[in-house]
Amino acid sequence: MNGGRFLLPVVLSATFVQLLNVTIGQIAAPAIQSGLGAGPGAVQLVLAGYTLAYACLLITAARLGDRYGYRRLFVLGTAVFTVGSLTCAAAPGAGWLVAARLVQGAGSGLVAPQVLSLIRTGISPERRPRAIALYGATMGVASLAGPLVGGLLLGADLFGLGWRAVFLVTVPVAIVSLAGAALLPRTRGADGQRVDWAGSALTTTGFGALVLPCALGREAGWPWWTWASFAVAAVTLTCFVLTLRHRPAPLVHPSVLRDGTARRGVLLVFVFNAGVPSFTYLLFLHLQSALGYPVLSAALVSAPFAAAAVLGSHAAPALSRRLGPTVLTAAALVLASMALALARLIGTGPGRLAALPVLAAGGAAFGLFTAAVFALVLAGVRGPAADSVSGLLPTAQQLGGSLGVTTAGLAYFAPADGANAAFGHAMAYEAAVFVLTALIALPLRRTGSGPVRSRPGPPSKTHGWTA
Numbered sequence: 001m002n003g004g005r006f007l008l009p010v011v012l013s014a015t016f017v018q019l020l021n022v023t024i025g026q027i028a029a030p031a032i033q034s035g036l037g038a039g040p041g042a043v044q045l046v047l048a049g050y051t052l053a054y055a056c057l058l059i060t061a062a063r064l065g066d067r068y069g070y071r072r073l074f075v076l077g078t079a080v081f082t083v084g085s086l087t088c089a090a091a092p093g094a095g096w097l098v099a100a101r102l103v104q105g106a107g108s109g110l111v112a113p114q115v116l117s118l119i120r121t122g123i124s125p126e127r128r129p130r131a132i133a134l135y136g137a138t139m140g141v142a143s144l145a146g147p148l149v150g151g152l153l154l155g156a157d158l159f160g161l162g163w164r165a166v167f168l169v170t171v172p173v174a175i176v177s178l179a180g181a182a183l184l185p186r187t188r189g190a191d192g193q194r195v196d197w198a199g200s201a202l203t204t205t206g207f208g209a210l211v212l213p214c215a216l217g218r219e220a221g222w223p224w225w226t227w228a229s230f231a232v233a234a235v236t237l238t239c240f241v242l243t244l245r246h247r248p249a250p251l252v253h254p255s256v257l258r259d260g261t262a263r264r265g266v267l268l269v270f271v272f273n274a275g276v277p278s279f280t281y282l283l284f285l286h287l288q289s290a291l292g293y294p295v296l297s298a299a300l301v302s303a304p305f306a307a308a309a310v311l312g313s314h315a316a317p318a319l320s321r322r323l324g325p326t327v328l329t330a331a332a333l334v335l336a337s338m339a340l341a342l343a344r345l346i347g348t349g350p351g352r353l354a355a356l357p358v359l360a361a362g363g364a365a366f367g368l369f370t371a372a373v374f375a376l377v378l379a380g381v382r383g384p385a386a387d388s389v390s391g392l393l394p395t396a397q398q399l400g401g402s403l404g405v406t407t408a409g410l411a412y413f414a415p416a417d418g419a420n421a422a423f424g425h426a427m428a429y430e431a432a433v434f435v436l437t438a439l440i441a442l443p444l445r446r447t448g449s450g451p452v453r454s455r456p457g458p459p460s461k462t463h464g465w466t467a
Contacts (some may be wrong), residue, residue, distance in 0.1 A: 151299025
């Protein structure tokens with residue numbers, strides 16, 4: 001396994017910039033709209049295009065990695081992402097920017113499932129739980145860093161680039177990851193393994209039909225096509241699940257449906273991410289649109305949340321070994337308490353000062369949860385289901401985030417007696433999501449995910465190694 005010591009720096013740096021791009025565009029949206037003279041619908045497509053392409057490709061990309069090799073797909077995806085980022089920064093108009101964001105998202109979708117697979121096959125069993133915890137922490141911190149980094153770049157206006165710097169900032173890291181990919185262990189694809197193109201068509205159609213109305217529906221006033229799109233998503237994804245057993249090489253191994261930890265773990269990641277991206281999005285929205293904070297000031301208010309998330313993720317491996325899935329329940333309840341406290345604090349000047357330690361406590365809980373959840377779920381999944389979960393967990397994360405931003409937005413924009421009451425509605429939604437997360441995490445102790453211990457065993461039989 002030459003290159004194993006370089007694996008984590010390479011794949012985690014790529015993971016960071018790709019997850020950063022999910023949220024960094026949100027804070028740049030007003031600047032993009034004014035800079036390009038784009039309408040609200042075009043700006044929404046800029047934000048939605050990345051997530052749309054990202055989510056649609058994840059499950060298919062996981063199987064392509066099995067077929068053609070994880071390193072090969074990692075290199076291809078990182079190259080596509082880099083080209084998309086450069087094109088975003090140079091886009092002369094809104095149409096170009098939307099297309100470039102689709103390319104960016106497609107690159108991220110190709111890379112994301114390869115990261116977990118490279119960790120599972122390229123890192124020794126005794127080091128694997130720590131590596132997976134770092135992977136989860138990287139994903140969590142990157143999603144929080146997006147608005148903060150975007151706010152700092154927009155406030156600094158480096159070289160007069162304005163919003164274009166938001167897309168350029170990821171390019172150097174992506175190039176370093178691309179160069180470092182030569183040091184990754186070379187995985188040999190399974191020559192006899194077929195790709196389930198029918199299943200790929202169903203999942204791509206289903207996820208696209210789910211994400212698109214979530215991203216555009218509220219701004220468009222929920223026209224008929226949004227509901228038709230939800231119906232298409234329900235039909236195609238149901239068809240995908242019902243026909244899994246009857247296809248010779250399904251994208252998702254049917255054993256996932258029988259594995260209690262796999263099912264509950266995917267649901268847990270989905271529900272949790274219906275809360276966190278929407279929380280940071282609504283906090284920035286409220287601070288800027290309702291309270292009049294400049295973009296840089298709004299970014300700095302969230303700094304305690306992001307900084308404490310790093311500390312929480314650092315403590316996650318030791319706490320997970322000692323307490324097992326109990327840490328997930330505890331972290332989710334702390335986040336629910338944070339949301340309820342912020343609903344009362346954020347509306348006044350003294351309250352916003354008192355909210356800073358509350359945000360820090362929530363950030364520590366967020367870092368703990370994200371760094372622990374992937375390791376705890378994967379520790380309890382056995383056999384072929386583990387390979388499929390490598391693609392399903394990032395998919396659940398992206399779909400949960402898309403649905404959560406929409407649902408939390410509906411709560412925030414519902415009729416209310418003033419902006420602070422509207423924020424209270426949104427925080428009530430967040431608290432409910434995190435309480436539900438805590439409840440879903442409880443039975444993990446009974447489905448085999450005890451305290452994390454390394455499991456000996458070879459990589460999946462579908463993978464081989466060459467020098």
